[in-house]
Amino acid sequence: MLNAIDKKLLQEIAGLHSIPQGAYNLRKDGQAAGRNTTANIDIVNKTDKPGIDVMIKPGTKQESVHIPVILSQGMEDLVYNTFEIGENADVLIVAGCGIHNAGSEKAQHDGVHEFFVRKGAKVRYVEKHYGQGGGTGGRILNPKTIIEVEEDGVVELEMVQIKGVDATERDTLVRLHKNAHLIVTERLLTDQEQTAESKITVELLGENAAAKIVSRSVAKDDSRQVFHLNLLGYAKCRGHIQCDSIIMDNAKVSSIPEISAYHSDAELIHEAAIGRIASEQLLKLMTLGLTEEEAEETILQGFLK
Amino acid sequence: MLELKNISVKVTEDNKELQILKDINLQLEKKKIYVMTGPNGGGKSSIAKTIMGIYRPATGQILLDGVDITEKNISERAQMGIGYAFQQPPRFKGIRVRELLEIASGQEMDDDDCDVLYDVGLCTKDYLDREINAGFSGGELKRIEIATLLSRKLKVAVFDEPEAGIDLWSFQQLTETFQNIHQKYDTTLVIISHQERILRLAHEIIVIDQGRVREITSKEKFLAELEKIDTDCRCRDDCIKGDLANAECDR
Numbered sequence: 001m002l003n004a005i006d007k008k009l010l011q012e013i014a015g016l017h018s019i020p021q022g023a024y025n026l027r028k029d030g031q032a033a034g035r036n037t038t039a040n041i042d043i044v045n046k047t048d049k050p051g052i053d054v055m056i057k058p059g060t061k062q063e064s065v066h067i068p069v070i071l072s073q074g075m076e077d078l079v080y081n082t083f084e085i086g087e088n089a090d091v092l093i094v095a096g097c098g099i100h101n102a103g104s105e106k107a108q109h110d111g112v113h114e115f116f117v118r119k120g121a122k123v124r125y126v127e128k129h130y131g132q133g134g135g136t137g138g139r140i141l142n143p144k145t146i147i148e149v150e151e152d153g154v155v156e157l158e159m160v161q162i163k164g165v166d167a168t169e170r171d172t173l174v175r176l177h178k179n180a181h182l183i184v185t186e187r188l189l190t191d192q193e194q195t196a197e198s199k200i201t202v203e204l205l206g207e208n209a210a211a212k213i214v215s216r217s218v219a220k221d222d223s224r225q226v227f228h229l230n231l232l233g234y235a236k237c238r239g240h241i242q243c244d245s246i247i248m249d250n251a252k253v254s255s256i257p258e259i260s261a262y263h264s265d266a267e268l269i270h271e272a273a274i275g276r277i278a279s280e281q282l283l284k285l286m287t288l289g290l291t292e293e294e295a296e297e298t299i300l301q302g303f304l305k
Numbered sequence: 306m307l308e309l310k311n312i313s314v315k316v317t318e319d320n321k322e323l324q325i326l327k328d329i330n331l332q333l334e335k336k337k338i339y340v341m342t343g344p345n346g347g348g349k350s351s352i353a354k355t356i357m358g359i360y361r362p363a364t365g366q367i368l369l370d371g372v373d374i375t376e377k378n379i380s381e382r383a384q385m386g387i388g389y390a391f392q393q394p395p396r397f398k399g400i401r402v403r404e405l406l407e408i409a410s411g412q413e414m415d416d417d418d419c420d421v422l423y424d425v426g427l428c429t430k431d432y433l434d435r436e437i438n439a440g441f442s443g444g445e446l447k448r449i450e451i452a453t454l455l456s457r458k459l460k461v462a463v464f465d466e467p468e469a470g471i472d473l474w475s476f477q478q479l480t481e482t483f484q485n486i487h488q489k490y491d492t493t494l495v496i497i498s499h500q501e502r503i504l505r506l507a508h509e510i511i512v513i514d515q516g517r518v519r520e521i522t523s524k525e526k527f528l529a530e531l532e533k534i535d536t537d538c539r540c541r542d543d544c545i546k547g548d549l550a551n552a553e554c555d556r
Binding site: 292 | 357359378379380383384388389391393394395397398399400404405408409411453457
């Protein structure tokens with residue numbers, strides 16, 4: 001059974017009010033807490049290590065899989081999940097981890113997600129991280145994501161961490177084959193003493209592979225953020241990174257761009273910017289009747305939307 | 306009515322104090338259109354910013370309908386019914402036109418309400434859900450800026466060179482809009498402009514130069530002076546004839 005805290009966590013990370021429709025696997029405090037499979041989507045436990053295999057049949061359309069993880073106490077949890085997305089399938093996968101830590105023990109969830117996106121398949125993968133609870137124990141999330149996208153495959157990756165995670169190290173590797181497309185949208189907010197490091201590496205291996213990464217972040221208080229965004233072009237391909245951060249208070253942000261071309265028809269662009277909120281933006285909203293605090297909040301909310 | 310009494314404004318630049326406005330006295334009445342003109346750097350935008358509360362006067366008083374608002378901040382003045390359309394409005398990543406208009410009007414936007422954007426020559430359907438980001442041209446940005454003021458019921462509306470970046474068709478629309486709004490809400494309209502067609506809307510023309518009000522005059526008198534300069538002077542850029550030599554002729 002889900003209690004009120006569990007439901008709040010689920011709402012934050014998956015937009016769910018209760019048990020989701022369709023295929024799902026709910027993991028709570030290191031244990032399986034519910035599962036449903038459908039005719040096209042099967043979920044089985046791994047036999048050699050903790051985690052699950054999610055298998056989506058070729059041609060599956062308009063279906064979704066939810067695999068939320070919630071931690072409601074101090075503990076360390078590690079899972080390995082593998083996703084097999086069959087040829088020409090078109091699915092939504094919603095992952096995400098919510099931590100409620102009211103105690104003094106560390107609550108940590110490390111996940112290794114491996115995706116095989118087969119020919120012509122299309123996947124939207126949403127991963128939200130959220131922490132709450134007033135305890136002194138850390139709320140730590142370290143996801144590692146490896147995505148192999150075969151010919152004509154399309155992957156949209158949404159990675160969002162807006163509140164309450166003390167430390168995160170995010171490592172994402174995507175390998176794009178012929179005509180494969182990738183769009184990454186990253187949204188990150190840190191405050192207090194939080195730290196966040198995001199590493200995204202995209203290998204453009206096949207002809208006409210294309211990748212676009214749009215990363216937006218806000219660093220407040222004494223928090224720290226580091227971004228390593230890296231595109232490698234091995235064929236005629238296109239890649240574009242936009243990395244944009246708003247810095248406030250005593251925060252520190254590093255944005256480390258890297259683009260490498262190993263083919264003369266590779267077109268790679270990296271744009272990175274760090275700056276405070278433009279005073280003209282604050283002034284404009286204040287002249288419309290908002291207070292300075294409301295104006296700041298409005299600008300940040302829009303930026304991270 | 307908005308009154309500026311003996312207003313002077315100082316700013317600090319490179320550790321030096323500069324007086325940008327000196328002894329400004331203005332009485333701006335309800336339902337009237339005032340066009341402020343004069344040379345670049347003369348202090349027109351500084352007066353606008355002082356009315357809005359962005360600049361704080363070193364001396365003097367500002368009264369709105371008899372109430373002293375000199376110590377009120379920007380947000381308070383906005384809530385009291387003062388609005389200011391920036392000369393160069395900012396872009397907002399992630400904020401849509403709809404949201405900005407909702408903040409401005411304090412009401413939810415009705416998708417069928419085409420009026421506000423129509424008045425600035427934009428199609429509501431095309432623009433309402435667009436983000437105000439780098440995809441907006443300077444002209445589009447100016448129109449949205451003007452629309453945020455039009456969506457409010459203002460006592461005093463100040464427009465800083467509203468015509469910049471507006472094409473001819475929309476310009477006609479815009480002048481009609483200015484003619485209507487000051488009647489609709491009893492608004493005091495202050496427009497900073499060098500455009501003859503805007504000057505022609507004015508009940509009074511205020512010439513600002515070197516941080517002072519140089520002259521408050523009628524449009525007939527002002528335009529007559531301007532015509533004289535036009536006919537006499539073949540190279541407008543450095544025309545230095547007559548009393549109003551500094552009035553720009555960059556049309």
